[in-house]
Amino acid sequence: MSHSDEHAEIVKQLPLLVAGALDEDDEARIARHVAACPDCANERERWQVIAAGLRRLATPQPSSALFKRTRMMVMDQLAAKAEQRQNRIVMIFLVLFSWAVTVVSWPIFRFATGGLLSLLDIRFRQMWQFFAIFSALTWLASGSAALLLSLRRQHERRLTQ
16 A cells, blocks of 8 residues: 555544544554644544534434334334234134144044934045035134234224324
8 A cells, every 4th residue: 555545544534533433453553644644633633623513512302293203103013013923823823723623523523423423324434525614614713713803903903092
């Protein structure tokens, strides 16, 4: 790196030096250059005056309306995420419940209708169709219940806002 390239790089880093944003190695390197270069020393002094002036300025505060809007947006997003998480849990529970009802209902159905079916001479080969329809309706009912719960919760949430 030539001397003029190094000088240009140090001039670019003087504001960072004044702000205290450089690591120790860079600060030491730039301090050595500034000690030997009067132009950079003058530039550093100008940046120090600017930095001191900026430190004296009051920190701008957001308006109360902006703060309230931002807070409400954050709260809405958190509530929406919590609602999605809860809806997911309800949906998982309903799907597992549907499967459990399906699995448990087949032996109960066979046990309960075993004697009746032999009297009516209905074959179990056709009963799988009935059981498949029963299972599908159970799953459909669970999905509908989950959808209705979700819609109700969203409606309640809108009313509270």
